[in-house]
Amino acid sequence: MRNLVSLVLLFALAMLNSQASAAGDAGTLRVCADPNNLPFSNRAGEGFENKLAELVASSLGKNVSYTWWAQRRGFVRHTLKAGDCDLVMGVPAHYDLVETTQPYYRSTYVFVSQTARHLQLDAIDDPQLRTFRIGVHLIGDGGNNTPPAHALGQLGIVERVRGYMVYGDYRERNPPARLIEAVENGEIDVAAAWGPLAGYAAKQSRVPLTVTPIVGGERFAPQQFQFDIAMGVRKGDHALHDQLNDFITRNGAEINALLAEYGVPLAQDRLSSINGDRQ
Structure with missing residues (x-):
């Protein structure tokens, strides 16, 4: 009986800690990102996905925090699915490991x-x-x-x-x-x-x-050379998913300006070339 009571108390404590953690994260947008992968992201916040995360967080009245992990096999498993973060800034649209938003660039x-x-x-x-x-x-x-x-x-x-x-x-x-x-x-x-x-x-x-x-x-075919890119959240996180879709819909011009700043070729622009502009 004593062991059972102990287990119940431990379970209750774990639940309280979980709730406290969730409450503490209410003002934080927790992003899963690669710490060394420009132009997308790095630990210094220099990538366009870093800048985009800041824009998203600002629109939601939150601050950004990061879980860093090299973006290779196992990335989603060790970050998003582990519950350490809630958002991946760039994934192929319809990527089946996550719930994807509408695309924000192609x-x-x-x-x-x-x-x-x-x-x-x-x-x-x-x-x-x-x-x-x-x-x-x-x-x-x-x-x-x-x-x-x-x-x-x-x-x-x-x-x-x-x-x-x-x-x-x-x-x-x-x-x-x-x-x-x-x-x-x-x-x-x-x-x-x-x-x-x-x-x-x-x-x-x-x-x-x-x-x-x-x-x-x-x-x-079936190989393709153009891809729609979206944001990804944990499957079932409909609230964040809908907030992100609303952000993308309302901020298309600002997103495109950010991508242009980083030299990202947008497929719909039908660009023939982009010349390096460094003197």
């Missing part, structure tokens, strides 16, 4: 080359690619590599392709940027990369870079 995979080269390249099946040194991001085993990597493999363009791990060496700043730096340094002729990363890197580059949306992806 971007595309792109080719990145030195502007001085005048490569005139936009199609993934362009015959010129067989003569170029091409860089792609590699994600890992299990067939999870990027759409350009899959498409180039289907075309039999493998000998000229060099892979750069998207996770890279986490001791370095912004590991995914090594792919774009390889174009900048002349290690490769062209990179096929996710647009937000490429557009931001082009703006930061000491060498002018041209960023051109990849076209012709329909040939490689």
